[in-house]
Amino acid sequence: LEAQFLRAQRLESIGTLASGIAHDLNNILTPILGAVQLLQMFPLNAQQMRLISMLEINTLRGADLLKQVLSFAKGLDGDRTLLQLKHLIDEITAIARETFPKSIEISTAIDPQLWLVSGDPTHLHQILMNLCVNARDAMPTGGILSIEAQNITLTPSQLILDPEAKVGPYIKLTVRDTGTGIPPEILGRLFEPFFTTKGLGKGTGLGLPTVRGIVKNHGGFLLVSSQVEKGTAFTVYLPAIQGTPALTSEPTELCFGSGE
Numbered sequence: 001l002e003a004q005f006l007r008a009q010r011l012e013s014i015g016t017l018a019s020g021i022a023h024d025l026n027n028i029l030t031p032i033l034g035a036v037q038l039l040q041m042f043p044l045n046a047q048q049m050r051l052i053s054m055l056e057i058n059t060l061r062g063a064d065l066l067k068q069v070l071s072f073a074k075g076l077d078g079d080r081t082l083l084q085l086k087h088l089i090d091e092i093t094a095i096a097r098e099t100f101p102k103s104i105e106i107s108t109a110i111d112p113q114l115w116l117v118s119g120d121p122t123h124l125h126q127i128l129m130n131l132c133v134n135a136r137d138a139m140p141t142g143g144i145l146s147i148e149a150q151n152i153t154l155t156p157s158q159l160i161l162d163p164e165a166k167v168g169p170y171i172k173l174t175v176r177d178t179g180t181g182i183p184p185e186i187l188g189r190l191f192e193p194f195f196t197t198k199g200l201g202k203g204t205g206l207g208l209p210t211v212r213g214i215v216k217n218h219g220g221f222l223l224v225s226s227q228v229e230k231g232t233a234f235t236v237y238l239p240a241i242q243g244t245p246a247l248t249s250e251p252t253e254l255c256f257g258s259g260e
């Protein structure tokens with residue numbers, strides 16, 4: 001237990017250090033980007049134009065990476081609203097259908113009477129997006145990405161699922177893929193900040209730690225099950241408000257994106 005505590009502490013200081021560096025680097029990148037954009041207003045020949053746009057693209061890329069590091073370290077609190085996750089899932093599947101390779105089939109199964117959760121829409125969006133992007137990356141030659149959401153009331157015998165599990169109503173949200181699966185030897189490292197197998201410039205290793213942080217902040221927990229060459233399922237349990245009306249009609253003030 002003590003070893004676990006020390007490890008958590010060590011990871012936390014890595015996070016603090018990283019966000020400090022990210023912050024300073026961001027302050028350095030901002031004037032570079034400003035200057036690059038100013039330069040583009042001068043009359044330039046083709047080669048100068050190319051060089052400057054290369055500068056711009058790479059500066060933007062760096063800024064983007066820093067933004068991810070900062071949002072990871074920023075604490076994952078956020079605003080709380082009553083949300084119908086169905087709307088969030090619809091939104092994510094629309095984006096995925098639009099932007100993921102056509103070789104990936106996207107299917108959803110959502111309880112029509114899905115209860116509401118109290119949560120931060122931006123953060124919950126981030127959870128689903130991160131899990132879907134990971135699913136996409138795990139299926140380079142195509143496959144099926146499915147998102148499922150159902151009501152579940154945990155009973156005392158189900159508390160073994162996770163130390164954070166409590167008796168009561170939850171939404172069980174599953175993102176499943178038919179991809180590469182996760183080798184058992186790296187399963188234990190998935191949630192370490194900066195752990196990635198995606199190679200330089202592709203993965204940041206912050207997706208899953210961010211997902212876990214957000215889920216924890218919403219009082220929930222998450223489980224992973226994976227089989228090499230068969231696929232992976234991430235299951236998020238979010239505390240729900242039982243008996244809340246199903247929002248079958250158009251989004252109202254209870255829905256994603258509308259704020260308080």
Ligand code: ADP
Nearest residue numbers: 134135138196197198203204205206207208232
């Ligand atoms: P990143 O996506 O930037 O690598 P994550 O924290 O989201 O960072 O994921 C860490 C690692 O976990 C990934 O590099 C990958 O090896 C593994 N992983 C995550 N999701 C999946 C999945 N659905 N299938 C296979 N491997 C996965």
